Amino acid sequence: MSTDHHKESFWTKYIFSTDHKIIGIQYGITSLVWLLFGFTLMMIMRYQLAYPESPVPFIGSLLGDGGILPSEMYNSLGAMHGTIMIFLGVVPLAFGAFGNYFVPLQIGAIDMAFPKLNAASYWMYFMGSVVMAIGFFVPGGAANSGWTSYPPLADVATMGQTVWLWGMVLLITSSLLGSVNILVTVIQLRTEGMTWMKLPIFVWTQFITAFLLLLAFPPLEAAGVLQLMDRLAGTSFFMPSGLVVSGEVLTNAGGGSPLLWQHLFWFLAHPEVYVLILPAFGIITEIIANNTRKPIWGYKALVYAMIFLGFMSFIVWAHHMYITGMGTTIGAFFQTTTMIISIPSVVILTALLLSLWGGSIRFNTPMLFALGFIPMFGIGGLTGLPLGLAASDIHLHDTYYVIGHFHYVVAPGTIFALFAGIYYWFPKMTGKKTNETLGKLHFFFSFIFMNGVFMPMFVQGLAGVSRRLWDGGEIYAHAADVLYLNEVMSVSAWLLGLAQIFFIVNMIVSLRGKKTAEVNPWDATTIEWTDTTSPPLGHGNFETVPSVYRGPYEYSVPGADKDFTPQSEKG
Amino acid sequence: MDIPYTVKNRPDTGLYNGKLGVWLFLASEVMLFGGLFSAYIFLRTGVDNWPMGAEYLSVPLATLNTMFLITSSVTMVMSWASLKLNDFKKFKMYAGITLLLALGFLVVKYFEYTSKFHHGYFPSTNNFLGIYFTMTGLHVLHVIGGIVVIFFYWMPGAKMWETDPGRFTNRIEIVGLYWHFVDLVWIFLFPVLYLL
Numbered sequence: 001m002s003t004d005h006h007k008e009s010f011w012t013k014y015i016f017s018t019d020h021k022i023i024g025i026q027y028g029i030t031s032l033v034w035l036l037f038g039f040t041l042m043m044i045m046r047y048q049l050a051y052p053e054s055p056v057p058f059i060g061s062l063l064g065d066g067g068i069l070p071s072e073m074y075n076s077l078g079a080m081h082g083t084i085m086i087f088l089g090v091v092p093l094a095f096g097a098f099g100n101y102f103v104p105l106q107i108g109a110i111d112m113a114f115p116k117l118n119a120a121s122y123w124m125y126f127m128g129s130v131v132m133a134i135g136f137f138v139p140g141g142a143a144n145s146g147w148t149s150y151p152p153l154a155d156v157a158t159m160g161q162t163v164w165l166w167g168m169v170l171l172i173t174s175s176l177l178g179s180v181n182i183l184v185t186v187i188q189l190r191t192e193g194m195t196w197m198k199l200p201i202f203v204w205t206q207f208i209t210a211f212l213l214l215l216a217f218p219p220l221e222a223a224g225v226l227q228l229m230d231r232l233a234g235t236s237f238f239m240p241s242g243l244v245v246s247g248e249v250l251t252n253a254g255g256g257s258p259l260l261w262q263h264l265f266w267f268l269a270h271p272e273v274y275v276l277i278l279p280a281f282g283i284i285t286e287i288i289a290n291n292t293r294k295p296i297w298g299y300k301a302l303v304y305a306m307i308f309l310g311f312m313s314f315i316v317w318a319h320h321m322y323i324t325g326m327g328t329t330i331g332a333f334f335q336t337t338t339m340i341i342s343i344p345s346v347v348i349l350t351a352l353l354l355s356l357w358g359g360s361i362r363f364n365t366p367m368l369f370a371l372g373f374i375p376m377f378g379i380g381g382l383t384g385l386p387l388g389l390a391a392s393d394i395h396l397h398d399t400y401y402v403i404g405h406f407h408y409v410v411a412p413g414t415i416f417a418l419f420a421g422i423y424y425w426f427p428k429m430t431g432k433k434t435n436e437t438l439g440k441l442h443f444f445f446s447f448i449f450m451n452g453v454f455m456p457m458f459v460q461g462l463a464g465v466s467r468r469l470w471d472g473g474e475i476y477a478h479a480a481d482v483l484y485l486n487e488v489m490s491v492s493a494w495l496l497g498l499a500q501i502f503f504i505v506n507m508i509v510s511l512r513g514k515k516t517a518e519v520n521p522w523d524a525t526t527i528e529w530t531d532t533t534s535p536p537l538g539h540g541n542f543e544t545v546p547s548v549y550r551g552p553y554e555y556s557v558p559g560a561d562k563d564f565t566p567q568s569e570k571g
Numbered sequence: 572m573d574i575p576y577t578v579k580n581r582p583d584t585g586l587y588n589g590k591l592g593v594w595l596f597l598a599s600e601v602m603l604f605g606g607l608f609s610a611y612i613f614l615r616t617g618v619d620n621w622p623m624g625a626e627y628l629s630v631p632l633a634t635l636n637t638m639f640l641i642t643s644s645v646t647m648v649m650s651w652a653s654l655k656l657n658d659f660k661k662f663k664m665y666a667g668i669t670l671l672l673a674l675g676f677l678v679v680k681y682f683e684y685t686s687k688f689h690h691g692y693f694p695s696t697n698n699f700l701g702i703y704f705t706m707t708g709l710h711v712l713h714v715i716g717g718i719v720v721i722f723f724y725w726m727p728g729a730k731m732w733e734t735d736p737g738r739f740t741n742r743i744e745i746v747g748l749y750w751h752f753v754d755l756v757w758i759f760l761f762p763v764l765y766l767l
Contacts, residue, residue, distance in 0.1 A: 109574075110572050110574065111574055113574065113588045113592065114588070114592060115574070176596070176599055179595075179599075180592050180595045180596055180599075181592075183591075183595050184588050184591050184592045184595065187584060187586075187591060188575075188576050188581050188584060188586070188587075188588050188591060189574070189575065189576070189588075214595060214598060214599045214602075215598065215599065215602050216602075217599075217602075218599050218600070218602035218603035218605075218606060219602055219603070219605070219606030219609075220606075221603055221606075222603055222604075222606030222607045222610065223606065223610075225607075225705060225709065226607075226610060226705065229694060229701060229704075229705050233693075233694040233695060233701075233704070234693075234694065234695030235694045235695055235698065235701035235705070236695070236697075236698055236701065237610065237614065237698060237701060237702070252695065253695060253696060253697045253698065253701075255614075255617075255618050255697065255698050256614065256617075256698055257613065257614065257617050259613075260610055260613045260614065260617075263609075263613070264606055264609075264610065267606070539572075540572045545572075
């Protein structure tokens with residue numbers, strides 16, 4: 001690793017690079033493409049929900065069957081929408097892209113601890129995503145047993161499910177390599193003076209996220225191996241005795257348990273929720289501190305709350321399983337832990353909200369997304385409480401209420417935070433400024449239509465509309481009063497899709513534009529802004545590696561000559 | 572500029588990067604096998620009759636394999652210790668013995684598997700055999716991975732001893748940590764699958 005700029009070819013510089021910044025951008029571009037693709041799948045499904053059994057415009061000819069979306073394909077699109085958004089979109093963007101690019105810069109490291117593993121991690125993710133894409137072309141289409149792949153359905157599903165499992169094995173391996181790398185980087189490569197309690201909150205969130213990925217994903221890998229054995233070697237791990245499929249009793253040995261999958265799956269998938277949300281907290285914290293021009297409220301409380309959150313996330317998984325017939329004792333245990341885990345979330349949200357108090361707030365694009373995040377995540381979190389209590393969950397389980405709840409957490413929650421992060425760090429990554437007008441249009445339209453999509457889901461869900469209906473609930477008499485909302489949600493979803501054009505145009509125009517950004521356009525304190533150029537140098541990041549003398553959020557220090565004091569400033 | 576602490580320990584953590592990385596990786600592996608052991612318990616407690624391991628499996632062969640792996644763990648440590656004592660020849664010898672023992676393990680496993688197949692015992696026969704083949708199969712993959720890496724540092728990779736002995740010694744230590752873990756997994760698998 002050297003800083004001298006000897007000639008590198010396009011391939012070694014941009015494709016097979018071991019520079020954490022290039023790998024971060026590779027992660028970013030790949031995951032944004034997948035986010036758009038996953039969203040497109042949903043826009044197709046929303047057409048079927050709004051106008052059941054009428055031909056889909058534009059792409060109908062691809063679907064066959066007179067342009068109507070077939071019900072099997074609807075199931076495929078649903079399963080792949082979930083898989084793609086979570087495993088190929090949000091996590092790689094939040095953890096792969098932002099984590100890779102900014103953790104080393106914020107702690108004053110010249111690269112990740114293991115640059116080659118870092119590249120391997122990206123390419124493992126890339127191959128996993130290719131395998132997932134191959135699923136669409138095998139007989140029977142892509143996986144169609146939901147993103148949760150519950151057996152016995154998933155055990156007897158078409159070939160797409162096997163492809164899905166192989167894809168997951170690659171993605172899990174990728175996240176294992178990535179999380180080991182982030183953990184070692186943060187523990188070993190902090191620059192001089194960067195003690196644990198001087199770390200920016202963003203680094204803390206990535207650190208805890210890495211621990212969750214490291215420890216929660218392997219049980220899913222175990223479950224994936226068992227399901228592959230069920231599908232390929234004919235074992236019966238998830239197959240009960242005497243199962244009847246299409247009127248015929250299956251001949252396999254039996255004696256297995258579908259519940260085993262659910263336990264192993266949710267042991268991953270609940271920490272996964274915090275994998276989705278913690279990096280978002282980190283990004284939002286950086287932006288709020290920067291744009292209120294005052295220190296973040298309760299730094300230590302935030303850190304301890306996040307560590308506690310990470311720990312608790314391992315012992316709440318069975319609250320996804322209240323209707324599986326578990327006993328009331330186990331139910332009571334998981335209700336209690338679920339109520340306890342809401343406490344650190346509230347601490348975090350309160351700290352962010354109080355940070356606004358008395359600040360001189362700058363309403364730029366990243367700040368607007370950050371401010372949008374707080375109430376949206378609040379709605380998502382609070383609507384989760386009835387789902388955490390067994391009594392109310394039995395009514396709401398598997399309805400659109402659940403869909404509304406977790407989409408409020410992830411879509412206007414995490415994805416808003418990711419947009420905020422892109423706008424905030426774009427000058428650092430490219431040396432160019434984004435267009436504020438386009439950014440604000442992007443925010444306001446996204447904000448309105450996100451709510452247009454997800455708010456009606458609560459209404460439908462409370463009315464009892466089930467979440468996996470191909471016809472949007474037409475066959476249910478009790479859903480008749482709320483069916484008109486399907487059209488509202490669908491039109492909002494398409495308009496939300498159109499609103500993203502502002503973002504895409506903004507990215508392209510800003511990249512090609514001549515408006516170069518200063519080194520520290522936001523007057524920020526963390527060292528990725530103050531001690532290196534925009535964009536940072538190639539390998540090595542810093543001309544001289546900075547030392548750190550103070551906390552990360554020293555804004556408006558009384559007596560200082562300017563309203564921000566960088567971490568690397570002595571005194 | 573080189574990445575710091577690849578060979579020397581960071582003073583405040585007392586670790587070099589690779590060692591910490593491998594410990595974290597092993598934590599993840601514990602969760603992987605932990606998930607499978609949990610699945611084993613879940614499946615076993617969920618049915619009325621679960622066969623004793625000895626009804627299908629050969630305890631003497633497994634005992635032999637246990638001896639192989641435990642001894643190979645010892646020789647693995649000896650090979651690392653030899654490097655610490657600057658004795659490259661002894662390293663070659665101990666690493667070679669480790670490789671032989673690991674291959675011995677695979678040979679015994681091969682005879683075990685084929686004799687099961689001859690008797691018509693397949694993963695699909697029942698869930699005991701299913702989980703037996705899954706867990707030992709995954710363990711065998713780990714053994715093969717270990718053999719590949721040890722072989723690499725035994726033959727072609729050993730050149731590093733000339734150029735960067737500190738780093739080479741660290742790598743052998745890391746491989747050793749992994750190898751002990753593979754050994755440890757077997758020490759759990761043996762009683763759970765064969766004896767209980």
